[in-house]
Amino acid sequence: MELYHNQVTRAQGAFSLRMHHRSWGILMIQANLSAPATVLDFPTREIFERELLEHQYDIIGISSIVVNVGKVREMCRIARTVSPGSVIVVGGHVTAIPGLEAMIDSDYIVRGDGISWMRRYLGEDEAAPIQHPHLPSSFSLRVMGIRVPSGWNSPAATIIPSVGCPMGCNFCTTSAFFGGKGRFLNFYETGEELFRLMKEMESAMKVRSFFVMDENFLLHRKRALELLERMKQEAKSWALYVFSSAHALLRYTIEELVELGVSWLWMGLESPRAAYEKVKGIDTLRLARELRQHGIKVLGSTIVGMEHHTPENIGGEIEHAVAHETDFHQFMLYTPMPGTPLYQEMTAQGRLLDVPLADIHGQYQFNFRHPAISREDSQKFLDWAFRRDFERNGPSLFRICRTTLEGWKRYRNHPDPRIRERFHWEVQNLKGAYNAALWAMERRLKHTNDVVSRQVRGLRREIEKEFGLLPRLAAAFFGPVLLWTSGREDRRLARGHTYEPRTFIERRNLALARLERA
Numbered sequence: 001m002e003l004y005h006n007q008v009t010r011a012q013g014a015f016s017l018r019m020h021h022r023s024w025g026i027l028m029i030q031a032n033l034s035a036p037a038t039v040l041d042f043p044t045r046e047i048f049e050r051e052l053l054e055h056q057y058d059i060i061g062i063s064s065i066v067v068n069v070g071k072v073r074e075m076c077r078i079a080r081t082v083s084p085g086s087v088i089v090v091g092g093h094v095t096a097i098p099g100l101e102a103m104i105d106s107d108y109i110v111r112g113d114g115i116s117w118m119r120r121y122l123g124e125d126e127a128a129p130i131q132h133p134h135l136p137s138s139f140s141l142r143v144m145g146i147r148v149p150s151g152w153n154s155p156a157a158t159i160i161p162s163v164g165c166p167m168g169c170n171f172c173t174t175s176a177f178f179g180g181k182g183r184f185l186n187f188y189e190t191g192e193e194l195f196r197l198m199k200e201m202e203s204a205m206k207v208r209s210f211f212v213m214d215e216n217f218l219l220h221r222k223r224a225l226e227l228l229e230r231m232k233q234e235a236k237s238w239a240l241y242v243f244s245s246a247h248a249l250l251r252y253t254i255e256e257l258v259e260l261g262v263s264w265l266w267m268g269l270e271s272p273r274a275a276y277e278k279v280k281g282i283d284t285l286r287l288a289r290e291l292r293q294h295g296i297k298v299l300g301s302t303i304v305g306m307e308h309h310t311p312e313n314i315g316g317e318i319e320h321a322v323a324h325e326t327d328f329h330q331f332m333l334y335t336p337m338p339g340t341p342l343y344q345e346m347t348a349q350g351r352l353l354d355v356p357l358a359d360i361h362g363q364y365q366f367n368f369r370h371p372a373i374s375r376e377d378s379q380k381f382l383d384w385a386f387r388r389d390f391e392r393n394g395p396s397l398f399r400i401c402r403t404t405l406e407g408w409k410r411y412r413n414h415p416d417p418r419i420r421e422r423f424h425w426e427v428q429n430l431k432g433a434y435n436a437a438l439w440a441m442e443r444r445l446k447h448t449n450d451v452v453s454r455q456v457r458g459l460r461r462e463i464e465k466e467f468g469l470l471p472r473l474a475a476a477f478f479g480p481v482l483l484w485t486s487g488r489e490d491r492r493l494a495r496g497h498t499y500e501p502r503t504f505i506e507r508r509n510l511a512l513a514r515l516e517r518a
């Protein structure tokens with residue numbers, strides 16, 4: 001899936017970060033079975049069909065999100081036709097759709113934790129320790145019209161310490177999927193366990209940064225602080241990219257966050273008038289500013305179309321959101337997704353609209369009757385929020401360069417070598433490719449947004465003053481190339497070009513299968 005461009009940087013044209021992420025759920029299931037298992041990630045219809053024709057599978061598992069229910073239906077149909085002896089199991093968020101049983105031809109529909117379900121079904125040990133596969137955080141990174149070579153910029157490893165979130169916000173699909181309010185599932189209970197996992201990945205994958213795929217990682221304070229202790233003991237200067245609610249974040253000092261290596265943070269801001277516990281009474285403007293001043297890149301997330309929004313007040317709320325000047329900003333329509341408490345509420349009130357499931361994802365139009373905003377206008381306000389954020393704050397690439405420099409200036413001489421080293425490592429890219437990107441960005445924006453163009457120039461000059469000849473040379477030689485490629489990219493996007501992930505086929509425990517056949 002493509003996360004950033006779909007719901008974060010989608011209005012940023014050629015400056016948008018384009019990258020895909022693997023389907024971690026099915027990779028986790030595969031790694032935790034002793035039975036032979038093959039993962040087809042992002043298969044085309046032809047590849048899926050060929051795989052079933054060429055191999056005999058006892059079980060065919062299909063995982064999907066809600067919008068892809070039509071693809072699931074078609075995959076079930078193909079599986080029944082090509083491999084009639086197989087058992088078909090469907091899992092993932094698609095299973096939250098009420099009445100799914102009647103829409104698809106499957107034998108089982110599995111909600112929640114697929115690892116234990118599949119282990120149970122196969123008669124394997126459900127309580128066996130979790131084996132974490134080696135998961136690069138993303139692939140096919142593309143920015144300013146250039147496909148970034150894999151391995152550049154030291155990619156991060158994904159780790160999944162827990163799934164679900166006990167906060168149980170009414171719209172949250174991941175929380176609902178793993179049990180809802182008060183519930184979550186820990187794959188790793190202690191900081192020591194996490195530390196061992198990260199150390200193993202550091203050496204096997206040659207990484208020093210980790211994308212911590214946990215809905216609310218910092219909520220588990222004891223585990224996070226234990227991890228910090230172990231990092232200190234072994235002098236690990238790792239960078240962590242985490243999700244956290246604002247109230248969980250406030251249970252740490254900024255020193256603890258920096259020591260823990262928190263370098264990027266996804267935080268729900270939702271709305272200044274939202275009643276959610278996680279933001280109640282918190283000055284999120286001040287919080288976001290403080291984090292950035294300490295070199296922590298912030299991805300803020302705001303909801304468009306909450307119950308209290310009206311055409312009159314929504315502009316003010318969008319202004320409030322972009323005033324956070326976060327490095328990235330996600331805007332999402334308030335969306336009753338199947339399985340969530342909000343969906344149940346809207347169903348009970350008879351306010352759900354009859355719209356195709358493929359259009360229910362929060363990035364198009366409302367799927368419910370709003371008291372003050374029409375379906376068509378919901379799309380206009382959402383698009384406006386993305387455009388306004390881009391207009392006021394500029395490309396996210398520029399913003400992360402600015403926050404990175406802030407962090408380096410503050411911590412470059414920190415007495416703790418672990419902290420110092422991380423900030424020196426993070427600033428490396430500013431001296432080369434990123435400065436060239438700033439050079440091109442400055443020129444691209446000159447005629448459309450002179451205010452931001454001048455801010456970009458100011459940052460570029462500061463980088464060149466701090467780091468001397470290298471960033472100047474990078475800008476002089478590589479900047480014009482990026483200027484041309486980003487222009488070409490904008491023209492390509494204007495023609496409707498999209499990027500699709502390639503298919504991955506990964507087989508596991510096949511030696512065991514051959515042995516059993518022999």
Ligand code: SF4
Pocket residue numbers: 165166167168169172173174175215216245268278
């Ligand atoms: S805090 Fe975030 S992850 Fe947790 S339930 Fe609320 S929206 Fe979901």
